[in-house]
Every structure is written in structure tokens, then in C-alpha cells.
Amino acid sequence: MMKFSSAAKAALCATTLSIAAPAFAQDAPSGEPIKVGILHSLSGTMAISETTLKDVMLMLIERQNAAGGVLGRPLEAVVVDPASDWPLFAERARELLEVEEVSAVFGNWTSVSRKSVLPVFEELNGILFYPVQYEGEESQRNVFYTGAAPNQQAIPAVDYLIAEEGIERWVLAGTDYVYPRTTNRILEAYLLSLGVAQEDIMVNYTPFGHSDWQTIVSDIAAFGSEGMKTAVVSTINGDANVPFYRELGNQGISAEDIPVVAFSVGEEELAGLDTAPLVGHLAAWNYFMSVDTDANYDFIDDWIEFIGDEDRVTNDPMEAHYIGFNMWVQAVEAAGTTDVDTVIDSLIGQTVPNLSGGYSAMMPNHHITKPVLVGEIQDDGQFSIVWETSGLVAGDAWSDYLPDSANLISDWRAPMSCGNFNVETGTCGGAAE
Amino acid sequence: MLRLLRRTLTILFLLPASVMAQGLEDLVTSLPDGDFDDRAQVVNAIALSGDPRALNVLELLSDGQLSYLREDGRIVTVRDEGDDDVAYDVLSEERIGVVGRRDARDVRVNNGLRRDIAAAIGRMGLQNVDPAVRLDAAERAFRARDPEQIDALRAALAAETDPEVTTVFEQALAAAVLRSDAGEADKRIAIAALAARGDRDALSALSPALTDPVLAGEAQAATDKIERSIASWGLAQNLWYGISLGSVLMLAAIGLAITFGVMGVINMAHGELVMIGAYTTYLVQETIRNSFPEMFGWSLAIAVPLAFVTAGAVGVAIERGVVRYLYGRPLETLLATWGISLILQQAVRSIFGPNNREVGNPEWMSGAVDIGQMAMTWNRIWILVFALAVFAALMLVLKRTPIGLQMRAVTQNRAMAASVGIRTGWVDAMTFGLGAGVAGLAGVALSQIDNVSPNLGQSYIVDSFMVVVFGGAGNLWGAFAGAFSLGIANKFMEPWVGAVLAKILILVAIILFIQKRPRGLFALKGRAVDS
Numbered sequence: 001m002m003k004f005s006s007a008a009k010a011a012l013c014a015t016t017l018s019i020a021a022p023a024f025a026q027d028a029p030s031g032e033p034i035k036v037g038i039l040h041s042l043s044g045t046m047a048i049s050e051t052t053l054k055d056v057m058l059m060l061i062e063r064q065n066a067a068g069g070v071l072g073r074p075l076e077a078v079v080v081d082p083a084s085d086w087p088l089f090a091e092r093a094r095e096l097l098e099v100e101e102v103s104a105v106f107g108n109w110t111s112v113s114r115k116s117v118l119p120v121f122e123e124l125n126g127i128l129f130y131p132v133q134y135e136g137e138e139s140q141r142n143v144f145y146t147g148a149a150p151n152q153q154a155i156p157a158v159d160y161l162i163a164e165e166g167i168e169r170w171v172l173a174g175t176d177y178v179y180p181r182t183t184n185r186i187l188e189a190y191l192l193s194l195g196v197a198q199e200d201i202m203v204n205y206t207p208f209g210h211s212d213w214q215t216i217v218s219d220i221a222a223f224g225s226e227g228m229k230t231a232v233v234s235t236i237n238g239d240a241n242v243p244f245y246r247e248l249g250n251q252g253i254s255a256e257d258i259p260v261v262a263f264s265v266g267e268e269e270l271a272g273l274d275t276a277p278l279v280g281h282l283a284a285w286n287y288f289m290s291v292d293t294d295a296n297y298d299f300i301d302d303w304i305e306f307i308g309d310e311d312r313v314t315n316d317p318m319e320a321h322y323i324g325f326n327m328w329v330q331a332v333e334a335a336g337t338t339d340v341d342t343v344i345d346s347l348i349g350q351t352v353p354n355l356s357g358g359y360s361a362m363m364p365n366h367h368i369t370k371p372v373l374v375g376e377i378q379d380d381g382q383f384s385i386v387w388e389t390s391g392l393v394a395g396d397a398w399s400d401y402l403p404d405s406a407n408l409i410s411d412w413r414a415p416m417s418c419g420n421f422n423v424e425t426g427t428c429g430g431a432a433e
Numbered sequence: 434m435l436r437l438l439r440r441t442l443t444i445l446f447l448l449p450a451s452v453m454a455q456g457l458e459d460l461v462t463s464l465p466d467g468d469f470d471d472r473a474q475v476v477n478a479i480a481l482s483g484d485p486r487a488l489n490v491l492e493l494l495s496d497g498q499l500s501y502l503r504e505d506g507r508i509v510t511v512r513d514e515g516d517d518d519v520a521y522d523v524l525s526e527e528r529i530g531v532v533g534r535r536d537a538r539d540v541r542v543n544n545g546l547r548r549d550i551a552a553a554i555g556r557m558g559l560q561n562v563d564p565a566v567r568l569d570a571a572e573r574a575f576r577a578r579d580p581e582q583i584d585a586l587r588a589a590l591a592a593e594t595d596p597e598v599t600t601v602f603e604q605a606l607a608a609a610v611l612r613s614d615a616g617e618a619d620k621r622i623a624i625a626a627l628a629a630r631g632d633r634d635a636l637s638a639l640s641p642a643l644t645d646p647v648l649a650g651e652a653q654a655a656t657d658k659i660e661r662s663i664a665s666w667g668l669a670q671n672l673w674y675g676i677s678l679g680s681v682l683m684l685a686a687i688g689l690a691i692t693f694g695v696m697g698v699i700n701m702a703h704g705e706l707v708m709i710g711a712y713t714t715y716l717v718q719e720t721i722r723n724s725f726p727e728m729f730g731w732s733l734a735i736a737v738p739l740a741f742v743t744a745g746a747v748g749v750a751i752e753r754g755v756v757r758y759l760y761g762r763p764l765e766t767l768l769a770t771w772g773i774s775l776i777l778q779q780a781v782r783s784i785f786g787p788n789n790r791e792v793g794n795p796e797w798m799s800g801a802v803d804i805g806q807m808a809m810t811w812n813r814i815w816i817l818v819f820a821l822a823v824f825a826a827l828m829l830v831l832k833r834t835p836i837g838l839q840m841r842a843v844t845q846n847r848a849m850a851a852s853v854g855i856r857t858g859w860v861d862a863m864t865f866g867l868g869a870g871v872a873g874l875a876g877v878a879l880s881q882i883d884n885v886s887p888n889l890g891q892s893y894i895v896d897s898f899m900v901v902v903f904g905g906a907g908n909l910w911g912a913f914a915g916a917f918s919l920g921i922a923n924k925f926m927e928p929w930v931g932a933v934l935a936k937i938l939i940l941v942a943i944i945l946f947i948q949k950r951p952r953g954l955f956a957l958k959g960r961a962v963d964s
Binding site: 043045047048051164165176204205206207209210211212214215216218219221222225226227228239242243246247249250251252255256257259268269271273274279280290292294297300310376378379384385386387 | 469496497516534535538539541542543544545547548551576633634636637639640641643663670671674677678681779782787788789791793794799800801808810811812813882883884886887888891892924927928931932933936
């Protein structure tokens, strides 16, 4: 357990802050502003999740300007609205890079929107910070992945269920799109490698926004009543979760009978929900609002003050932006310039405090190190943290459990400078991407 | 296994010597220490303490209501009093004062510990005077299947007089016996008791006996018998799921059956009218929560007329403002109403925020009723009842009221209707408003099973059109038959091919069906036919 005393932690934070920002004096930033792009949907389906991330970015930029800006220059946020429309993401990204000439972009939520902007960032050589947990199997020179890769979320969660709940049978339930399918493929391979029999794994996919869960929940109940302790690993997309949990509650399946561990349900998703029937179901993230550190309490206080609403919550992707933004600021300060190529090189190895009491570092594969936390849902919509990894877990871009990516590694430092290096053949570009 | 053994040893040796001697105060104070296993030992000690406050402490712990103060480690419960969180001492009920986010930490509980607490509470209740408490304790013991409880269960069984509780005690005992190393004869009785229970839980309790070389045959026979009965009930269960999905589809589609079916207007904003109904429910519940919390059970009854009026008014506004200029131009109507749907969505998003809003189930809509091996959830039952009531009311309006007569007249022959003095423009507005109002009613029902978010309507618009096109435009019976046959077909396919493929197959089937019968199940002469 990495439990510092809180006094020591506060002291540590204080020292890093003063090292990281020598220009912490009251000098107001001056000169030509440095532009930062924010590419989050403010309308359409994904607005539910992404609007918050836009707000947190505005808060971070405001605070940075109050602390003297970057390189003595003020930061200027450029907000665009890709309206939950995947092709529009590419257009807006192009606008940010070509017209606005921003130094870095913080944005995207869904994997499909990230895939749609990748060619734009490659072509125009920009920097994108992607804050959401995702399926992995990707590493791009222009993208920095501050959310969790599967080995930073899904696999530790399964380990927890085996160790603490004694789970022997598994339902892998997900919405039918790329993130759940890839994650479930990795999980299935992982479970099989642990000796779980094929017939003890049930895989189920549902369409987006599925609301009639009666059949599936009763199937799960049947699957779970064959004498072995069963759990559901849920990669069900945000909106379909509410009816799913409601049906579980109504059919009388409690977390003590069949726990559900979810990877897409956080504080923000629970905010519109009567959580009483959900108590005890689990989620795995790298951050929870209930993390008990002073850094986190300060962040929450700042957020509530900025947004002006006592009831607003914080969540994992917000922390990812917090980490990513601070890494970028530190990298720009270290490089002394906002030049994209220089900053990309300077970002690798940057270490900043995260909100759970440790430090996150940018790895050469453009993923970061994070702790993994498992929390149980409480009746106030918060999570009680029941387990955490003893140290930090480094994000693995290419899963070791899938045959077509097991040989791949990613290292963007010279001389390798490759996102998918095949260690077996010794060549870059080992797999289809 | 190791954990179980350790716990057994603890209970047997450790407790009498050290922990038992402690008072409840000391035990409670030691709750936050150590890990979940340590906490489980303290829980057992609290249960054995015999203190009358023990039950309350355990229940609070299980609900995650216990915290300890960062300052002095005192165990408290934190209650929400208006804007403040106030801490109370858990044992003395003494008011300690307002605490902030940083001052109190939760005593952590996880599912494993909660199971232990449930078992402990169960043991405490085995000899309670209230049969309801004993029944609950027996059910808990049945789930725990803990061989250590065998003696306690036998004692409780011997003292039991209530026949219902006796049965459950026998089943709990049976489940525990099968897990223990009891003799063959005892296990035979246990298998018989479980076979008589005959549900999924019994199957699961039987499973340890399947590997026993002597009893495997008997256990297998019992298992097969239970499985056969579950399978035949499964058919009824699927039928019920289909009917319940059908009722949801019908509610969503019936408003459209009027606007699209009767009037021939392709109203893409139909889903948003449903959403408006759901948001009305949210507002009603919010007002009740803030001002009249004791009326919460009535919230839906109050929301029903309000949702009808609100959505109906929006519908009339849409018809008078936009649609009436576009009669006879279906493509433009389609585009214009689609635009309206986007405007309504974004308006709701701006007013209420993009997040889901919390709409609660009243008490009478929570939980399920068991009929044999089949579980019917109350919210689905009530939605079916509501859907049928809406359908009946709508039929009544169309067939038995003057406005219904005028609507049908205008639908069948506009020129003739106008020439006998019917104000066709007014009737158009009323018809559209009626369809919209019914969509609002659907919103009240859907708020009980789906997310109340700006996207609520989008997920139902395609399904609604499917129902109306399949059932036959212009006929409410068409929507009725269409919704239920699609619902049942979908639910019977789902277990075989999965939810995604089931949806696709239904869509393909409808396309093929429309090729054969372009006017759907129940074709009717109406304005859509004339044009």
C-alpha cells in the first residue's frame, strides 16, 4: 500500500509545484497567447459525457493563467463543438490545427471519433490528449493516451473478482461496438489463460441504447445459478446501463448474488440515477471522486467553485485531463517552446502528481502510469474504494493476451520511433492498424 | 476455503477468550482497523455480543452508513440535514456536529463482507418472535449455505411452529447439509427437500451433491426434474417478456399511429414528444420531492394528465406553426419535423443539462411477483395495464365522441367533411395534438424503465415507425397487433440469436412483409391512401 501521511504528501506536492513552475510569482502572463484546442461534443448523444470535460479544461486553463501562464504567455482556449458526429470531429480537428493553429488539442471520447481524427493529426502534425479509457491496440505518434488501456482497468478488475469474490463463471456483457468487442476478446483470452473453461464464459452483445433487458438479465440469472459464483463484466455503454441495473434490481439480483463490474459507469453516469438498487456493484477506474487525498479534495473544491454547483461530481476522464494538461504544461516549459515535434519528444518521461496520491509518468508508448482502483457503488452515487493496486500500472498499448498483438511494442523515442514494432520480425509496422 | 477455515478457528477459539469479553463499544471502535477479513471477525463478535443495539449497527454497516471521524476515530453515522452533513454517534445517538467532506471517512464494506453481515443478521434472527423476521433469517441462511449453521438451524427448526417458515428452514438446512460432510441419509433428505423447492436457487444448492459418488444419481434426477419444469416455465416467461416489450412498443407507437397513420404526417419529432412527457414526469417528481415528499407514490398519477397536456400543447404548436403549411408535401414535412426534433432536443439539453435526470419508481412499481418459476416485474405489469388503458381510451375517443367522429370524417374525405361544416383546420390541430398528447403519456411510462435524457426520444422513433408501418397505417388495431407481434417475435428470437441479430432479423422480416403487403397488417382507406 502506498499510503504516505497526508502531511508528507502535502509537502511533496508543494515542492513539485515550486519546481514545476518557477514562474509561480504573481507576474501576469503577457505576450501572444498560446492556443489550446478543446474538441469535445457539446451537443448530440455524447454531450452527456463530454461537456464536463470541456468545462474542466477551461478550469485548468484559467488556473494556469492565474499562476503565470506557460512560458510567461497566457493560454487561450479554443472550443469547438463536433456535435457527436464522427466525420465532423475530423473537420473540427482540421479547423483547430489549420485555422486556429493550436499548440495542443484535448479531446474526443468515443473510440470511433478518435479513429476519425487520427489521420488529421498525423497529416497536420498536431498533439492530441485522449482522456478516456479505451480498448488499446493503438499507439500513434501524435496522440497521448491519458485514459486507461485494458491492462489498467479490465484485467486488474478481473483479478480483484477472482481474489476477493471467488468468481468462477463470467458473463462478458457489452454494447456492440469496437471497445467492448476488443476488451472482451482480451478478457476472454486472459480468462482462458487462467484456466477458466470456455463453457464458464458467456459473451453477450446488445445494440446501442438497449432498454429491454428482461431476457438477458434472466439468462444471466440462469447462468449464475449453476452452483459456481458468477460475476458480470460489463462494457455496456453509458445510456443502456440504467435500464440494465434497474432490471437487475427488479428481478431481485443483488450485488451479493451476482456482482457487476462496469468499465463505463462513473460518478457522472450515476448522477441521474436512483442508486439504491445498485449498491455493491463495482466499477474499475484509475480515479474516484471519493479518493481520500488532499490533492483530490483541492481539485473537487476548485471544480465546485468553478462550475458554481455544489452537486457536481468529478470523474476519471476529468482526472486524465488534469494529468495530461499538467504534463503538457511541464513539457512545454521544459522544451521552452510550443513547437510540436519538440514537445512530443519532451512529453515522454514527464512526471506529474495525480489525484490519488501518487505520480503519473508519460511512457515511451504514449500511455501513462496509473493506479487501478476498484470501487463499490454507494447509495449516494459515489464509490467506496474496496481495492487498489499496490503500485502504479504502466499502460500497455498492445495487449499481451491477443495473438496478433502479443509481439508488438511501442516506443516513440529515437532510434526506434515506432508505434507497432514487431519484436519477432524486428520490423516496424508489425500489425494491421 | 482457507478463509473459511480461518474464520471457523477464530469463532471457535479466539472469540470466547478475547473478543467476547469486549463490550460493543470497543468492538465498534475497532471496525475500521485491518482488512475485510478482520472486519468480518468483528462483525461476528458483534452479532454474538447479545447487545440489543448490535442489529442496528450491523444493518448500518451493511448499508455503508458508518463512518469514522478523522480526528478521534469515533464511529458515526452521517445524515443529510438540508445543506449540512451531520454526524451522530452510532451507539449513543449523540449529535456530534456538522462534518465536511474531509472530516469523516467511510468504514469500507465490500460484497464479501456484506454477505457475512447478512449471514450474521440471519443467525441473530433465527429465534426471533416475529415469524416475518424468522422467514427472512431462514432465506438468508438458505443463501449462506453455511455448514456451520446446521446446529443453529436444527435448533430453530425444532422450535418452529409456523408451517411456511418451517419449509424454508428445512430448505436452508438442506442447502447447508449438502455442503457439509454429513451422512448419506441426511443428504438424501436434503436432496428431497430441495427438489420440492424446485427453483433455480434449489438447482444451485443441489450442485455440491452432483459430484458425490453415492448421491450423484439422485441429485441428477432432482436436477433434471427442476430443469424440465424451468424450461416449460421459460416458454411462458418468454411470452410475458414479449407482451411486455410489445406494450412498450405500442405506447411509443400509438401516438404516431394517429399523426402518421390517420393524418399521414411523417412526424420525426414524435420521439421528442415522448421525451417531453418523460421530463414532465421528472418535474412533477422533483416538485413532490422538494415540497410534498409523502405524496411520492402519487407522482405518476399526477404526471399523467400534465404530460398529456404539455406534450399535446407542444404538438398543437408544431401543427399550427409548421406542419399545416406542408400538408401534401411529405418530404418537406419529414425534414421540417426532423429539424423540430433537433431543436427540442437541444432546448431540453440547454434547460435541463445533458445528464440523465433521476426519475424514481414509486414503491408499487418496484420489485417482482413470482408466479411459479416465472418472475414478472411490477413496473412491466403496470406499463402493460397502462398501455391497454391508453389504447382503450383512445378507441373510445375516436369511436364514441363528436371530435372522434369529426377526425374520422376529415381523414376519410376532407372535402366532403369541410362541405358539411367541419372546421378541418381545427380538427387537424386537435388530431395532431391528440397524437402528441398520447406520446407524452408514453413518456410517463418510459421514464420508469429508461433514461430520462435528451436522447430518450431518438431510441424509440425507429421502433415506432416500424410498428405503424407493419401494423398498417390508419388503424389503431394495426398498431396494437403490430406492437405485440413484433415484441413477442423479438423476445422469442433473442435467446437464440442475441439481441443485436434479433433486431436485424425483425427489420428484415418487416421489409419482406411490406413487399408482400405494402399497407401493412390492417390496411384501411384514409387520407394517406387518397393522396
